[in-house]
Amino acid sequence: MDFGPHLLLASLEGAVTAAILALTAMGLSIVFGVMRVVNVAHGEFYMLGAVIAWWVTSLVGGHPAIGFVLALGIAPLVVGLMAAAADKLILQKINYDPDRTIVATIGLMYIIQQTTLMTFGPDARPVQPPFNTRLALPWFEYGESGFAMVWPWGLSITSYKLFVIVAAVAILTTLWLVITRSKIGLIMRATQLDSETAQAFGVPVDRVYMWVFGLGAGLAAVGAVLVVPIQQAHYLMGHDPLLLAFITVIIGGLGSLPGTIIAAILIGMSDGVISVFFSPTLAKIIATLVVAMVLAFRPQGLLGRSVH
């Protein structure tokens, strides 16, 4: 494939990766920002979202869109409630102590993964996309007769992949509005800034923590429901997103939402472009190297403020 169309294709693939990554990493970032909790089980909430999406769509007959829309509503809700329950039953009991929280969420990760293996099984299961038309893309080339439009082999995207990008942008915009403009957002920001003072002003910090933890997991689940028609649900699928989400959040600055978005686009696009032109392994190596550089020279991340 020629360089131009190749780059366009790589960028489109990268944009899909970036969209899913932004949602997943945003969940991790909000939880860390508000609660200062490092949630190692985040990838498993993502996987649960995909598995529940498969379950919902396999129960609902008719047009695939019906099942998909239901899954998009149900899966994040169920995952969010489960995460909120985990917060109430486990994390509150250990008082969000950083060391014990990490160990507890590692335990949670294994419990969720193995329970899924025992119930859902070891197979990868497909979810049908609500719509999936292949859109061939044209390319403009300067030939002997001036500019001409050509249709290179393989230069295409599906309508569903475009939808994933649009949906992720819409969800993140909504989230941004909720956090900056609504009373819920105000309470969240107050808790993030100084939880003791917030409590003194009547903010129920415990409940805010519980629902923020649920919201974080729910965002991962939304990302998973969007990705599952492209990738299939599988009990080990949470591993890579967890790693990439951590990389994104560290580069963007722990707790900084705009930083997370910028880092997600950076990582997703570079992952797409590098994997297409070189190899996917090299893309992971470079991403990890960038994390090391960020930690060495700008420990607070691109847009993070240094932790007091």
Next chain:
Amino acid sequence: MVTKPETKFTRRGVLKTLAAGTGAIVATSALPGLSGFAQAQSSAPIKIGFQVHRTGIGAAYGRWYNRTTVAAVKRINDMGGINGRPVELVAEDDGTDPKRGAEVIEKFATQHNCDIAFGTLFSHVVYGSAPRAGELKLPYFVVSEGHHVASGKLNRYTLQPGITDVKSQVQAMAPFISNNLGKKVTMIFPDFAFGHDHRDFFTAAIEAQGGQVVESIAIPPTETSFSKYFPRIPRETEVIYHVMVGPAVLTFVKELGEFFGPNSPEIFGFIDSLEAVDLNSPGLEFLDGTYFWEGNPRHAQADQSSHDAAYRAAVGVDDSGASLEDAQDVSTYSHMFGCWETLNVIKRGMETANYQGPADRQKLIEAVEAMSDMPLSDDHPQGAKRFNGKTHQTFGHQYISKVSDGKLVVEHTTSIEDGLYPDEVDYTTQSF
């Protein structure tokens, strides 16, 4: 001066004894029905350690290898067992992981006291496990397709009598591809031993036919998204040769179709890319008219043999290759027959050697090494085989099927001779 006497107990040794003891107690209490056999040596069951991919990337194969193996053992027991003794399966999950595979082999030999080990599919697990089986002098019957057995890289205790290897398969396919589909081939294969076998042997085989591999694309078997690899397919490609494994094979084939849209080159795949996947899944319509290698035809053909019908019924597979209980649960029909046939070879080998216990393991291997032609029968429902005792590898027929209206219809059956190649090793000269 008094020197401290060296203790004969090691921590590992004590743990092993304890574990074996506990295991034995649990086993005898859990299986009261079998404790009657234990007193009479001759009627004690023959224990076959079954290394099975219950989890990991090979899980779909493992599920069907398990069903086929259970059905084959039931048939053997219904016919009176081996040498008058019942056969008992000891199944252990290897997680489709080489390290775990070697541990499982060790458990079979030292903890479960199995007579033999059997069943592994994924080539990297065979590579990881076979050396340990050789050290423990445990006969290890693999059902793996990889060329590792016949290449001479393993040992006298590892045999593959029930399924043909990749080198033989691709050698038999190359003439069909170059005569009917095209000469310029792009290969897409998984990036581990099995895929490398495909790359190396097909490249050589197509060059022998006057063709050429214009690009080789290796994809990690754990990959979940594939579009990014396809732009490397050169424009001059006449034939795509694809073989993929792992949990995401459906995504792989779907994205291959999305990449090409309406103007694709000819496509020839190894059915591995769609084992355990319904051919009529949405997004696979583009496969209509393309060709597949099949180890054993998934759809019952018009000229189906009575042996295939009996085998299908015993394992519980319907005429389209899916489970009788669940039409969504599609089998790995091109590979799992190997378990059935291998177990029947083991039975014949043990009977020829008059196998009584682990002391007769060498006699069993010699008995199998002495085997040669195996006719199409209920024991060998996939077709006739020719076993080469020197290379420990069997040779057989291959099928080339065309997809038409969502069904795989056999277009060409290769002969055993098409897949033969010169010996690369003589295991019979190695000492036990």
